[in-house]
Amino acid sequence: MDLISQIVERAKSNKQRIVLPEGTEERTLKAANQVLTDGVADLILLGNPSEIMDLAREWGLGNISRATIIDPENHPKQEEYAQLLCQLRQKKGMTIEEARKLVRNPLYLGCLIIKAGDADGQLAGARNTTGDVLRPALQIIKTEPGITCVSGAMLMLTHAPECGDNGVIVMGDVAVTPVPDAGQLAQIAVCTARTAKAVAGIDPRVAMLSFSTKGSAKHEVVDKVVEALKLARELDPEMKIDGEMQADAALVPRVGQSKAPGSEIAGRANVLVVPCLEVGNISYKLVERLGHATAIGPILQGIARPVNDLSRGCSVDDVYKMIAITANQAIAAKEQENK
Template identity: 60%
Template sequence: MEFINKLKAKARVDIKRIVLPEGLEERTLKAADTILAEGFAQIILIGEPGAIARKAKRLELSHINKATIVDPAHHDKKETYISLLLQLRKSKGLTREQAQELVLNPLYLSTLMIKNGDADGEVAGAQNSTGDVLRPAFQIVKTLPGISVVSGAFIMILPNNEFGDNGMLVFADCAVHPNPTAAELAEIAVVTGKTTQSIAGIEPRVAMLSFSTKGSARHEMVDKVVEATRLAKELDPTLKIDGELQADAAIVEAIGAQKAPGSSIAGKANVLVFPTLETGNISYKLVQRMAHAEAIGPVLQGMAAPINDLSRGCSVSDIVNLVAITANQAAGKV
């Protein structure tokens, strides 16, 4: 895919260290082998080295020897990470015994490596739930300054050029926050705009979606979107954004002109911000299946370092693609 190939090419300019904590998971090992063969990221695998070597041999993987392998039970920075975790969680009453146990957990170890500067990003979730992946991320890496909510964006690439920018749109939030407040929705809109500009390389035109367009319906859920739009403009006055807009008014130029005359976004949106997680999640899955669109992500937004979560049903190529995105995030290119 041209989009992913461009990301891989950018990543090769400034190689970053991406940690894969599920180091014995078969798809993860196959993806690591592909990434190392293509040379767009350094890979750190978490797991017992002998077990990884045996599995790689059985799978006939020829590039795993280029990876750095960290055994959670035996490595030279174990005490460093225990001390770091105690420092970060002392206000929560974490004991040394608990910290010693947690650093054996690959998901905690990965985030501690990032926090300590020993890795640049993480991709996980092939065999762990989103909650398990995000918990140590929230506790250790935390969110960007001024951002209180983490969200998940999908890059949607449609097989025709009818909508968005030559068939590319960005949907959010489709993965994390069930029912954001107006203030949280405003933050999601702003960070999704930044994701769009940096990952997709296109200027964001953000539509704040609702079942109403410019007052055509009155409801507290509409009021939330109107307020979120106002707050987003305050957070980033340079962002091109409008709302509230119905989905057809956001992406179909003739309908946008009819329902929201004078809007610079209506009919031209390439970023769709959904009012709730259920609407975003349902919508991206419908578009993916019914329009045969490529759905890349979710790209987690708002974290202080790039930590991205996979679906447990992911493919090897899904892992490779998300590592390419994560490597670019770590290099400051997204």
């Protein structure tokens, strides 16, 4: 069974409630219909119910009626969610009138549904920018305990079975924080390892990447990675992690043994943490285009409950996969809380 099938099956076995704020968007609705047909997740669609059902009939989506459809303009919990938002943002000066207005915004409403315990995760971005998707998530759901930095991981399905976990590599951060400091980089390492376990189902072996391996070069950006490694070990003492190391030392056993003898990670890494967003974005796109790898994500991490951001150029299949991934993250978040 391939990895995507495993992710889907894991979601089916422990169904989560996922909010789709863009309930009238074509790709979202078509993916939602397939998710409901396959029993991957329970869905909450936000939008005008009549419009959603008219579109479902027009596109032949017979199972959309299985979703819970909530009209942001008129629903029984409107005032309850407005009061919750006002309470959460009162230190920032929010009034109840402002909260009542914002609660009609599907992106805010989706996060409030999660915060109130009425859903487990959210997926949006087919119509909205990353900033618009993230803002209410950070204001309402907030970050995980001990984490202040939101980041994005990319699941790379490569044609190099000798690398990573049978060709599967998880890379972060590729989406959010342009130039993380050492503390943020440590958090990115911890979160990317958690994503690898929650979504890819792999035992994470984390390499902190740089242009230096174990002191082979001296520079302030190398020092940052060395410090991040120390902080990451303090954040999660049980995590398997090492650095700083070059990409070949992280992935190729022969090179790892030569450049970092005695390291349990060198040559065996399946999670790659890059020193900045520029490196991450360029790297995954080069691997995707030149190596014909499949890149899935970005998978947002560090938020207390999963809120994921789609590319506005996404396909129906992309939305389907990301709903399943969001469900896997929600399962893992609950398990982490119950430890």
